[in-house]
Amino acid sequence: MNDTFKINKDFFANKNLLILGDSVSAQATIGNNKTYSTLLKEELNINELKNAAIGGTTLTYMYEGSNIYKEYKDNTEAIDACRVVTNLSKNNELSKFDYVIIAYGHNDQYFQPPLDEENTNPITLNDIHSFKNSYRYIIKTLKEANKNVNIIILNCTYSEYDIVSPTIYEGGLKYSDYRNASKEIADEYKLKYIDPWNYMKQFFDYNTNKFYYQDSVHLSKNGHVELFKYLLNK
Numbered sequence: 001m002n003d004t005f006k007i008n009k010d011f012f013a014n015k016n017l018l019i020l021g022d023s024v025s026a027q028a029t030i031g032n033n034k035t036y037s038t039l040l041k042e043e044l045n046i047n048e049l050k051n052a053a054i055g056g057t058t059l060t061y062m063y064e065g066s067n068i069y070k071e072y073k074d075n076t077e078a079i080d081a082c083r084v085v086t087n088l089s090k091n092n093e094l095s096k097f098d099y100v101i102i103a104y105g106h107n108d109q110y111f112q113p114p115l116d117e118e119n120t121n122p123i124t125l126n127d128i129h130s131f132k133n134s135y136r137y138i139i140k141t142l143k144e145a146n147k148n149v150n151i152i153i154l155n156c157t158y159s160e161y162d163i164v165s166p167t168i169y170e171g172g173l174k175y176s177d178y179r180n181a182s183k184e185i186a187d188e189y190k191l192k193y194i195d196p197w198n199y200m201k202q203f204f205d206y207n208t209n210k211f212y213y214q215d216s217v218h219l220s221k222n223g224h225v226e227l228f229k230y231l232l233n234k
Contacts, residue, residue, distance in 0.1 A: 001183075001186050001187050001190060001191065001192070001193050002186075002190045002191055002192050003192070005150070005192065006232070006233070006234060007040075007044075007152070007194075007231045007232055007234060008044070008232060009043070009044050009045060012040070012044040012045065012046050012099065013044065013045040013046075014045065014046075014047045015046060015047055015098040015099060016046070016047055016048040016049075016050075016096050016097045016098050016099070017040065017041075017046050017048070017049045017050070017097065017098070017099045017100070017101065018049075018050050018052060018088075018094075018097040018099070018100045018101070019037050019049070019050070019051045019052060019053055019100075019101045019103065020052050020053060020081050020084060020085065020100065020101065020102050020103065020104070020138070021053035021057075021101070021102070021103035021104055021154075022053060022054070022055065022056065022057050022058070022103070022104055022105075022106050022107050023053070023054075023055035023056060023057075023106075023217075023218060024053075024103065024106065024156075024157055024217065024218060024219060025037060025051065025053035025101075025103045026051070026053040026054060026055045027051050027053070028055065029055065029218055029219075030214065030218075030219070030220065030221055030224070033220075033221035033224075034221055034224060034225075035219075035221075035224045036219075036224045036225075036227045036228045036231065037049060037051050037053075039224065039225065039228040040228065040231070043228070048096075050093075050097070052084055052088065053103070054077070054078075054079060054084070056079060056107060057079045057080060057081065057084070057104070057107060058079070058080050058081070058104060058107045058108045058111055058113070059080065059081045059082075059102070059104035059105070059108050059131060059134050059135065059138075060080060060081075060082075060108050060111070060113040060128075060130070060131050060134045061080050061082040061083070061125055061128040061129075061133075061134050061137070062079065062080045062083070063125075063126075063128060063129050066111070066113060066129075067111040067112055067113070067169045068080065068111045068113070071111075080134070081102070081104060081134065081138055082125055082128060082134050082137055082138060083125070085137075085138050085141050085142065086125065086141065089141050089144075089145060094141070094142060094145030094146060094149075095145045095146050096146075097142075097146065097149060098146075098148075098149065098150060099149070099150045099151075099152065100142055100149055100150070100151050100152065101152045101154050102135075102138065102151065102152070102153050102154065103153075103154040103155075104156075105155060105156040105175065105178045105179065105182065106156055106159060106161075106217055108131055108178050109156075109161070109164070109167075109173065109174070109175050109177075109178050110161075110167050110169070111169060112164070112167070112169045112170075112171030112172075112173055113129075113130060113131050113134075114129065114130045114131065115130060115131050115132060115173065115177060115178070115181045116130050116131070116132040116133070116181070117129050117130040117132075117133055119133075120132070120133065120136065121136070122136055122137045122140075125137070131178060131181055132181055132184070132185055135153075135182070135185040136185070139151060139185075139189055139191075150192065151189070151191045151192070152191065152192040152193075152194065153182050153183075153185065153186045153191055153192070153193045153194070154194050154196070154231075155179050155182050155183070155193070155194065155195040155196065155197060156175060156178070156179060156195075156196075156197055157196055157197065157200045157217075157219060157223075157227060158196075158197050158198070158200040158201040158203075158204050159175065159216060159217045160204070160216035160217070161175070161216060161217065162174065162175055175197075179195060179197060182195075183195065194230075194231065194234045196227055196230050196231075199226075199230050200212075200219075200223070200226065200227065200230070203222075203223060203226055212226060
């Protein structure tokens, strides 16, 4: 795992950053209030930040027959990270980014895709039928566009849904399984890995005053500040 750099002002000054993620990273999550992505842009002197995070999205490709496909097959928007990255690649938008933050897991845990599969060298989208192969495809696509890109895997912030129930799908996999799989991918590719789960758990108090969390998953503006502070020390 690559621990040669920390997220700080010097590293990100005048650089271009792409954020891939779900609603925790999406700018629209808390309206006009500041998210960790806007704090990164403002506080680290980033040249350009493109936030490609989409609420409800998964890292895992929405292959036919998957739980994701069953629920979202009529959705015309690219809701999985594999297709988001593919579309950016087709539009020649990937080569300019110096850093990419990949921040998923909440919805993957909900939809219960398999963690891995026998073929671990996905060439096309049709080769992807697991969480880990989705990572491999995304990393391959990013590296093909820019071999020097720095990829950061940002794991899930704490969620009340720490167990599979009450999701509508039965797979038996928990957040910890997907978090561990993300770390294994970071180790496999020697990527920077950040897991804020335990750090953010201490701020989980939405049932009392919603100061840090809006609900069981999503951060308030104060929660985003804490996540930003954690990123700066990792």
